[in-house]
Amino acid sequence: MAEKKPATTVVVTSGKGGVGKTTSTAAIGAALAMEGQRVVVVDFDIGLRNLDLMLGAERRVVYDLINVIQGTANLSQALIRDKKLHGLHLLAASQTRDKNALTEKGVAMIMGELRSRFDWVICDSPAGIERGAVMAMKHADAAIIIANPEISSVRDSDRIIGLLDAKTERGKRGQEMEKHLLITRYDTARTKTGEMLGIDDIADILSIPVLGVVPESNKVLNASNLGTPITMADRDSPPARAYGAAAKRLCGQDIPLEIPAGRKPFFANWFGGRAA
Amino acid sequence: MRIPEFLNICRFFGESRSAPVARERLQLLLAHERASAGRSELIGRMRDDIVAVIARHAGIDKRDVRVKINRRNRVFTLKIDMDVPA
Numbered sequence: 250m251a252e253k254k255p256a257t258t259v260v261v262t263s264g265k266g267g268v269g270k271t272t273s274t275a276a277i278g279a280a281l282a283m284e285g286q287r288v289v290v291v292d293f294d295i296g297l298r299n300l301d302l303m304l305g306a307e308r309r310v311v312y313d314l315i316n317v318i319q320g321t322a323n324l325s326q327a328l329i330r331d332k333k334l335h336g337l338h339l340l341a342a343s344q345t346r347d348k349n350a351l352t353e354k355g356v357a358m359i360m361g362e363l364r365s366r367f368d369w370v371i372c373d374s375p376a377g378i379e380r381g382a383v384m385a386m387k388h389a390d391a392a393i394i395i396a397n398p399e400i401s402s403v404r405d406s407d408r409i410i411g412l413l414d415a416k417t418e419r420g421k422r423g424q425e426m427e428k429h430l431l432i433t434r435y436d437t438a439r440t441k442t443g444e445m446l447g448i449d450d451i452a453d454i455l456s457i458p459v460l461g462v463v464p465e466s467n468k469v470l471n472a473s474n475l476g477t478p479i480t481m482a483d484r485d486s487p488p489a490r491a492y493g494a495a496a497k498r499l500c501g502q503d504i505p506l507e508i509p510a511g512r513k514p515f516f517a518n519w520f521g522g523r524a525a
Numbered sequence: 526m527r528i529p530e531f532l533n534i535c536r537f538f539g540e541s542r543s544a545p546v547a548r549e550r551l552q553l554l555l556a557h558e559r560a561s562a563g564r565s566e567l568i569g570r571m572r573d574d575i576v577a578v579i580a581r582h583a584g585i586d587k588r589d590v591r592v593k594i595n596r597r598n599r600v601f602t603l604k605i606d607m608d609v610p611a
């Protein structure tokens with residue numbers, strides 16, 4: 250068998266909680282696997298794991314990341330193969346330990362192993378800027394920064410962008426960390442009325458390139474209820490298309506950014522199409 | 526007229542365009558936070574050195590020299606602000 254080229258390690262991070270990191274990790278992981286890539290998604294949210302739920306694998310978690318670090322299981326035992334999607338794997342977080350169990354040495358060992366086995370290692374970061382978030386980003390080659398069009402989310406993203414240079418192995422070696430902005434829960438109508446920060450505003454303030462714009466959609470909740478990433482559950486839905494395009498851009502494909510059309514603003518009909 | 530439509534009109538005439546305010550506030554705030562946190566160790570060390578050099582040559586206290594570091598479109602700008610005794 251030919252030597253495999255090492256995986257690209259990506260951290261999905263945000264600072265702020267509840268902005269869509271876990272949803273995005275599952276959606277992009279699945280989208281890459283659908284392109285024929287070998288993918289592992291790793292849950293770093295120790296004590297609050299959720300990635301297993303998004304993949305519908307919650308009842309199949311026997312061993313987790315911390316078991317592997319502590320040597321009570323080996324990596325092959327802890328890796329969960331996705332039932333529906335060939336090529337997609339999960340390494341779950343521990344629900345019972347705390348984040349101090351994430352030792353530097355243990356994380357380095359696991360990331361090294363995963364890198365040699367997969368094409369993509371995608372790390373779902375916990376919220377915050379503490380140990381768990383730092384460990385999730387530590388070995389990354391690239392980062393997807395998730396932001397909502399909202400002032401506190403953008404501020405926290407800026408904070409995380411700073412940490413990506415200061416706290417990662419790549420940053421310490423003086424190498425550039427690839428940073429991608431993924432705007433989620435985007436509401437076109439409310440942006441048009443000037444209620445919500447626009448894409449240009451956010452990208453300009455954070456000055457990193459935009460990987461994609463995922464609209465607010467109840468299909469996302471639906472997919473999480475089913476335990477299937479949105480990119481598989483409802484492939485043609487606007488959020489799935491946005492995630493699919495983001496995954497392609499992550500692979501280096503040059504496809505133009507599509508801004509979700511959204512519902513038509515109410516006043517558009519009244520004033521001859523002028524955006525209200 | 527349904528209630529949501531009515532609310533929409535209120536927004537249209539009232540407090541709708543708050544995003545520009547958010548944008549302004551963010552730009553000011555982040556300029557400040559980036560300066561105090563230091564975008565990277567390199568920038569932080571540079572700032573300390575600059576302050577030390579200015580304080581030494583101008584014969585003033587370090588605390589009277591303020592260096593602000595801002596980032597826009599991948600370019601860092603340095604703003605040096607100091608109180609020189611009259």
Ligand SMILES: Nc1ncnc2c1ncn2[C@@H]1O[C@H](COP(=O)(O)OP(=O)(O)OP(=O)(O)O)[C@@H](O)[C@H]1O
Nearest residue numbers: 266267268269270271272376434464465466469470
């Ligand atoms: N595009 C979207 N449209 C509607 N709801 C969304 C969208 N993206 C995420 N959500 C919802 O937002 C909530 C938080 O999402 P998620 O768990 O992915 O965030 P998180 O950043 O991982 O949170 P935490 O910081 O707690 O780990 C979920 O209920 C999810 O269904």
Ligand SMILES: [Mg+2]
Nearest residue numbers: 270271294299
């Ligand atoms: Mg999460």
